[in-house]
Amino acid sequence: MIVDINFVGLIVASIMASAVPLILASCGELITERSGVLNLGVEGMMIIGAISGFALMTVTGSLIIAVFGAMLAGVLISTIFAFLTQTLITNHVATGLALTIFGIGISAMIGKNFVGIPGKEFPVLFEGLKDTIPLLSPILFGHSIVFYFAFALPFITSYFLKKTKIGLIVRAVGDSPEAASNQGINVRFVRYACILYGGAMCGLAGAYLSMIYTPQWIENMTGGRGWIALALVVFSTWNPIKILIGAIIFGGLTIIQFHMQAIGVRIPVQFLTALPYIVTIIVLVVISRDSRKIRLSTPSSLGKSFHKDN
Amino acid sequence: MNTNLKISNVTKIYPGCIANDDVSLEFNSGKIYALLGENGAGKSTLVKILSGVVIPDEGKIYLNKNILKLNSPSDAKKNDIGMVFQHFNLFETLSVFENLIIDSDEQRESLREKIDTIMKKYNFSVDLDVPVLNLSAGQKQKVEIIRCLIRSPKVLIMDEPTSVLTEQETSELFLSLKKFSEEGILIIYITHKLKEVMQLCDEVAVMRRGKLVSVSQIDNENIESLANKMVGQDLKTIKKKKENTSSEQLIKITNLNFTSEDPFETNLVDINFSLNRGECLGVAGISGNGQSELFQVLSGEIISNKNSIEFNKNFIGDLNPQERREYLMAFSPEDRLEQAAIPQMAIFENVALNNFKSSNFFNNGLINESKIKEHSKKIISEFNVNTDNIDLKSQFLSGGNLQKLIIGRELITSPDLLICFNPTWGLDVGAINYIHETLIKINEQNKSIILISTDTDELLKLSDKISVIHRGRLSKIMNAEDVTSEKLGILMGGGN
Numbered sequence: 001m002i003v004d005i006n007f008v009g010l011i012v013a014s015i016m017a018s019a020v021p022l023i024l025a026s027c028g029e030l031i032t033e034r035s036g037v038l039n040l041g042v043e044g045m046m047i048i049g050a051i052s053g054f055a056l057m058t059v060t061g062s063l064i065i066a067v068f069g070a071m072l073a074g075v076l077i078s079t080i081f082a083f084l085t086q087t088l089i090t091n092h093v094a095t096g097l098a099l100t101i102f103g104i105g106i107s108a109m110i111g112k113n114f115v116g117i118p119g120k121e122f123p124v125l126f127e128g129l130k131d132t133i134p135l136l137s138p139i140l141f142g143h144s145i146v147f148y149f150a151f152a153l154p155f156i157t158s159y160f161l162k163k164t165k166i167g168l169i170v171r172a173v174g175d176s177p178e179a180a181s182n183q184g185i186n187v188r189f190v191r192y193a194c195i196l197y198g199g200a201m202c203g204l205a206g207a208y209l210s211m212i213y214t215p216q217w218i219e220n221m222t223g224g225r226g227w228i229a230l231a232l233v234v235f236s237t238w239n240p241i242k243i244l245i246g247a248i249i250f251g252g253l254t255i256i257q258f259h260m261q262a263i264g265v266r267i268p269v270q271f272l273t274a275l276p277y278i279v280t281i282i283v284l285v286v287i288s289r290d291s292r293k294i295r296l297s298t299p300s301s302l303g304k305s306f307h308k309d310n
Numbered sequence: 311m312n313t314n315l316k317i318s319n320v321t322k323i324y325p326g327c328i329a330n331d332d333v334s335l336e337f338n339s340g341k342i343y344a345l346l347g348e349n350g351a352g353k354s355t356l357v358k359i360l361s362g363v364v365i366p367d368e369g370k371i372y373l374n375k376n377i378l379k380l381n382s383p384s385d386a387k388k389n390d391i392g393m394v395f396q397h398f399n400l401f402e403t404l405s406v407f408e409n410l411i412i413d414s415d416e417q418r419e420s421l422r423e424k425i426d427t428i429m430k431k432y433n434f435s436v437d438l439d440v441p442v443l444n445l446s447a448g449q450k451q452k453v454e455i456i457r458c459l460i461r462s463p464k465v466l467i468m469d470e471p472t473s474v475l476t477e478q479e480t481s482e483l484f485l486s487l488k489k490f491s492e493e494g495i496l497i498i499y500i501t502h503k504l505k506e507v508m509q510l511c512d513e514v515a516v517m518r519r520g521k522l523v524s525v526s527q528i529d530n531e532n533i534e535s536l537a538n539k540m541v542g543q544d545l546k547t548i549k550k551k552k553e554n555t556s557s558e559q560l561i562k563i564t565n566l567n568f569t570s571e572d573p574f575e576t577n578l579v580d581i582n583f584s585l586n587r588g589e590c591l592g593v594a595g596i597s598g599n600g601q602s603e604l605f606q607v608l609s610g611e612i613i614s615n616k617n618s619i620e621f622n623k624n625f626i627g628d629l630n631p632q633e634r635r636e637y638l639m640a641f642s643p644e645d646r647l648e649q650a651a652i653p654q655m656a657i658f659e660n661v662a663l664n665n666f667k668s669s670n671f672f673n674n675g676l677i678n679e680s681k682i683k684e685h686s687k688k689i690i691s692e693f694n695v696n697t698d699n700i701d702l703k704s705q706f707l708s709g710g711n712l713q714k715l716i717i718g719r720e721l722i723t724s725p726d727l728l729i730c731f732n733p734t735w736g737l738d739v740g741a742i743n744y745i746h747e748t749l750i751k752i753n754e755q756n757k758s759i760i761l762i763s764t765d766t767d768e769l770l771k772l773s774d775k776i777s778v779i780h781r782g783r784l785s786k787i788m789n790a791e792d793v794t795s796e797k798l799g800i801l802m803g804g805g806n
Contacts, residue, residue, distance in 0.1 A: 168404070168412055175401040182363055182382030182399045183413050292573045296403045296441055 009138035011255065017213060019244075019251035020150040021046070021205040021222075025229035027153045027241045028201025033233055035194035036163065036174040036301035040096025041081055044103025045199050049074045049206025051107040054217045055114055061124060064222030067146070067207050073184065073197050074203020077103060080193040083307065086188050092303045100226065108219045117216025144212050146204065153201075155238035155264025161240075170194060177306035185307055201285045202226070220250075228277075235284035242287060250280040311647060313339035313374060313464040313496045315360075320369030322355055324351030329355035330366065331520040334605030337463070339496040342487060344507040344528075347517035348504070348540055348738045353500050354396070356720045357467050360498075362386035363395035370755050387413070396469040396500075398450045406453055407438040414460060421460070428459050432486050443574070447474035447596060448482075455486070465496045472506060474678045476596055477799025484510050502540070504533045541739045544706070550730075560671040560726060560758050562620040566627075568782075576600035576782045578607060580727050583777065583787055587726070590749070590759040592790070594766060594798050600782035602644065603665045608760065609641045610634045622726065635664070640720035642730035646709065650716045653705030657715065658686040658696070660704050664719050683723070693718030710741025717748060728752060729760045735767060738788070746772060766795045780804050 025042050032039050039045075053070030056160045057063060084090045106177075125148065126141035135142075159177050161167040169190060177187045210217055228250060234241035253276035261272055288294065315337045322330040329352045332677040337343050347353045358364040360371065362380040373389055386393070393778050400409050407422070414421055429435065433532050434452045442450060451471060458466055468487070469799050472480045487510065490498050499511055507514050507528065516523045516529060516539045518748050553690070566581040578600050587593050595601055596679045608619070610631040619639055621626040631641065643649035651660045662682045686700045693714045697707065704712060713733060720728060733749070734742040749759055749772055753768055762779075769776060769790075776793050778785040778801035785801050800806070 017474065018545040073702075126326055165411075168408055170402045171407075172404060172412055174404050182361075182383050182395065184382055184387060185413075189596075291571055295443070295573055298403075 005135050005303045006138060007247065008163035011141070011259070013138045015249075015252040015255045016151070017143070017147065018254055019247040020147055020214065021208050021225055022232060022247040022250060023150045023153060023228050023244060024146075024205035024208065025202045025226060026232045026247065027157045027240055028198040028205075029233050030157060030236075030238055030240060030243065031161075031201075032194045032198035034174045034238060034299050035170050035191050036177060036299050036304065036306070037085065037191050038096065038303035039078070039081055039195060039198055040093060040200050040230065041078070041101070041103065042097025042198075042230050043168070043224065045074045045077055045202035046103075046206040046209070046222045046226045046229075047107040047204030047220070048077050048103045050210035050221055051111045051114070051206075051217060051274050053207030054119065054210040055110060055212055057120055058117055061120075063120065063211070066211060067204070070207030071200040071203040071209075072200070072207070076199075078195050078199025078202075081199075082192045086191050086195070089305045089307050092305070104220060111217050111219055115219040117217065118242040121209060122212045122215065144208075146208050146212060147169070149210075151244075154244040157240040171268060171299075172303055177301050177304075181306070183307055184191060191306075200261065202229075205229070220307055222241055228280075231281070234285070236289065237288040238299065239288075241242060245287070246280050246284050249283055250276045252276075254280055258285055267289065268306040283291055313337075313494070314372075314498060315370040315465055317360070318354070318370045318372065320356065320366045320371070321361060322359065322364065322366045324354075324758045328352075328520045330359070330369075333369070333517075333520075333522045335515055335522065335783040337465075337496055337498060340491065341512040342491050342497045342510055344498055344514040345498060345500045345517065346502065346504070346507055346510035346514055346536060346540055348502055349736055350519075350738065351517040351540075352520040353517050354469060357393065357469055357498065357500055359389060360386065360465075360467060382695050387461060387803040388463065389623045390461035390464040392461060392465065394451065394454040394458060394469065394471055396471075396473065399445075399452060400450055400453060402443040403441055405441055406436055406445070407454060407585050409442055410438075410457055410460065413457070424460060425456060428456055432459075432489065447598065448476070448479040449474070451479075451483070463495060465498065467498045467500070469500045470502070471499075472501070472503065474597060475766075476803040477796060478803050480506075492603065502693065502733060504536050506652065507536060508533060516540055517602075537739070555754060558647035559584055560586045560587045560622060561585050561760075563608075564618055564620070566607060566614055566618040568603055568612060568614065570603065573687070578601055579642065581607075581784050583784065585727075585758050585775070587758055588753055588756040589771055589774045590753050590761055591787070592776045593762040593784070594759065594769050594776060594780035594802060595762075595777055596802050597764050599802075601731065601764070602777060603778060603782070604784075605641075605643065605762055609639075609643070609727050619698050620652065635723075636721075638726040640723065640725035640728045642713075642716050642720055642728065644735060646712050646716060647705060651704045653710060655702055656701045657690075657704055657707070658683050658700045660715070661686045661689060661719050667668055669723075687721050689715065689718040691750070692722065701766065708741075710744075713737060713741065713745060717745065721752065722757075725757065727758045729762075729763045732764060733761070734763075734765065738749050742768075745805075766798050769798070770795060778802055 025046055029039060029042050048072040052073035053066045057066035057071040073118055077099065081095055084095045085092050096187045122144050124144055129141040130137050161171060173185060173190045181187050183210050206222060209221060232246045233242050236246050257272040257275055262268060317333060317335045320330050320333045333356060341555060345353045351467045359366050360571045362385045365381060371380060378389055389525040411418065411421055423436065434456065436449050436452050471483060475483065487497055500505060511528055514528055515525045516536065518540065562584040563581055570577055576599060581712060607614055610629055611629065614627045616625050616628040621639065621716065624637060626634055626637055647653045671678055683700055692699065695711050695718065697711060709713065734745050752759055761769065761772055773788050773790045775786045776790050778798060780802060
């Protein structure tokens, strides 16, 4: 059998495309968690982003308004979470779960009118270069701007956390909100900002799904990707580069198992469907097996409410 | 330039307690001031007010005659007030340098130079690029001090700085503080240790129950006079009678090892010792050198090799705490509200947790409440726990009462061996005295104690034999009479 080298390129490109929403949501959630806040509402924020993006696109016809509107929707819904957990000091876990349930419900309600409406074509970059280099061209060129942004994001996030003052403050707040507060850092403000940023990235991840990846609205179309994104953050031990690796493995196995099912490999379908989940977790656990490093990168105050008493 | 700091009529009320009651004090640079008081006397609240962490209900603070508005820690920093907290205020997972740069506006390079200058000047040596969790307590404190010095403060407040230090580190700290004072930094030193006040300070203010009791020159005071002012009554001193203890061996530890996977824990290496009936073995050491692991191994929270612990001629290394209790061991862990008692549960329920097969607290899986309550009342009256409500949640007991309850719960079954870990940690002098008397009484009843403590004075007072734990290794066992606190200090720091 001769394999067309460009076909391989196309498969790799589709793997990368499927990793995009995971990378966006995980990197957003990573910043939130690094500040010590556990927001389990990723799935809910993504689906809100997905319906908002799609609805705004249909109503206004503007892709720019739709993308930024989806991010804004993510920010708004995460503001609810921030207000509850940071101002009213509610439990992070329960509030996050409620956020997901709320998001799924309200997106289905808004989405009723948008079922069956075709999406718009999203402009891609560097399309002219698509045939220049075999194998690499389909991988590198002809994608949406969100795609390129997603693959830059882990590196930007890593640089932000390690090299910038604000990144240092975020890590400090996640390490010890008490000490940070005693140093004069406004813990609540930092955590609000991180939660809202996480919301924006989840909104963008949702918009990518409903506007670029599969341009249409289907109820519950995030299909658990929010939970995978959450798992990636934890199993990557809060390391953006490992999130990238994990997202690609997960995306890759999801695509490959589809092809395997299509070819008719005699492995039970259920096992193939489960494969991406199992392998991603195993790989991330193996590459993160350094308890010292885990200790250093785990936000010590994760999920704990901080209340400044006077 | 002289600095004058004035506290005027400061009051801070928390629900159920007046932390500061109309406190007025004045400080001038060039001197070292002690703020002395028992736990809960309000001294920590007062310095938290000075550092902007707590906002007072009433009263004003003046720096060089100007009124200070201290609404947040950054206000204190802006006004050149530096504070070294009792519980380190550092970010454990960040590097030393990251900890220092986080509240500095300077560029990396210029800050590094500045830190280097400070370290050379005061003879500090701390690696700037390791995470803080790798540092010893003494080094962590230096990081905190450097953090203050970077801002060239006018006022430096030290909140109980020696509680985690060895004798050597303490004297180094005192030298630095004297140097700072000569350079014109006003130093306020908070402590409940009288010896240190006499050694270091020029003036002393004593606080009791939120009120300022006295302000005096150190030359007019001595340890006894300060102690009486601090407690508000004359203290009786208790001494242990040294009697001939029996030679019957009760517990023998042979080649006990513990290797932890948690980088935050200390490994125990080749622990060997034995203890006779009626003896008290004191284990000294700076906290974090394996005390907590040693306690857990001895209590059975961490299970070890069966033959490594021989108790009353039984090998019990592989038994859990409940099973060890059946062999008449008893335990009083360090953290009263986390390990020894469950805060949300009533006193009598906490008593029931320590159930013996023989105690009949439970019948066919049902709680025998009247029996437990009767038992609890007995503990409360015998061990002087200051409450008559056994339905009270244990979190509402004061530290001293809770400790008495825990010790009482352990002792009422008359065990052969009591293992306790910092039993008087954070207690006031009255409660400490009571606990010490109780422990001495146990020894007099020919029962044994293993006392793991970071308080050297306590160990010298109560122990028959003393050993020092350093980095998970136990020094040789010494007779308490042959040991001085200086010698312990050297061993605690890893010397010979």
